Amino acid sequence: MKTDNASIYRLAGRDALFALLVLGSLWGLSEVALGQAVRALAPEIRAGVLTGIGMACMGLFIGLTGRPGRLPLLALVTVLATQLCVPLLRCSPLCKANTSLAIMLHGIAIAGAVRLIAAGPGSGAVRRGTAAFAAALVSATVFYYAGMRLAPCAYLLSFNQPLGLFSFMLREGLVWAAFSAALFPAGYALGARWAVPLASYGASRPLMRLAAPGAFVALCWTAIAAVVLAG
Numbered sequence: 411m412k413t414d415n416a417s418i419y420r421l422a423g424r425d426a427l428f429a430l431l432v433l434g435s436l437w438g439l440s441e442v443a444l445g446q447a448v449r450a451l452a453p454e455i456r457a458g459v460l461t462g463i464g465m466a467c468m469g470l471f472i473g474l475t476g477r478p479g480r481l482p483l484l485a486l487v488t489v490l491a492t493q494l495c496v497p498l499l500r501c502s503p504l505c506k507a508n509t510s511l512a513i514m515l516h517g518i519a520i521a522g523a524v525r526l527i528a529a530g531p532g533s534g535a536v537r538r539g540t541a542a543f544a545a546a547l548v549s550a551t552v553f554y555y556a557g558m559r560l561a562p563c564a565y566l567l568s569f570n571q572p573l574g575l576f577s578f579m580l581r582e583g584l585v586w587a588a589f590s591a592a593l594f595p596a597g598y599a600l601g602a603r604w605a606v607p608l609a610s611y612g613a614s615r616p617l618m619r620l621a622a623p624g625a626f627v628a629l630c631w632t633a634i635a636a637v638v639l640a641g
Contacts, residue, residue: 438491473601
């Protein structure tokens with residue numbers, strides 16, 4: 411589909427839905443699989459790395475489709491993927507409650523920030539990075555207060571003190587924002603570059619247009635299940 415700018419192409423309709431499912435599943439896989447690896451290697455930046463990956467996936471989606479308003483739905487797919495532990499391990503949804511909360515906050519915040527700061531294909535990487543930086547700070551602030559009430563873990567409760575929000579933003583919020591500012595524009599640029607080739611490929615191979623995203627989503631969810639069961 412062409413946008414108002416004749417040089418910009420975007421995926422639409424069923425292709426946009428496939429992109430949403432694929433990228434939401436990919437983000438979910440990163441949360442489940444990479445989360446453990448980053449925790450072991452660099453626990454102090456784990457949340458920032460995972461936030462940045464999520465922002466990259468959402469930037470990629472906007473680059474492909476030009477629809478920031480659908481980012482909360484993409485985040486919801488990711489939440490469902492991370493909550494796969496509930497039926498597999500028969501645990502409470504609260505085990506991943508704060509993870510789910512953070513993911514949804516990222517999706518909602520970046521959708522709003524893009525509309526306010528970086529709407530339109532001519533916005534540029536700086537404005538997109540600024541939007542992602544601001545969105546991460548907003549989601550971190552809301553997460554601080556909401557997470558304390560939803561499922562307060564020992565780490566989060568360690569900030570429950572005078573100037574706790576300030577300490578949390580220094581240790582977590584700014585890290586989330588830095589990774590987001592770097593990776594969201596990169597994801598957008600990649601999506602904008604891939605939109606035309608993907609549309610052309612789908613048009614020339616209608617069977618693969620359905621099979622490829624379906625297989626990728628199934629592979630992601632199978633991998634998530636394997637990681638969850640492996641502990």
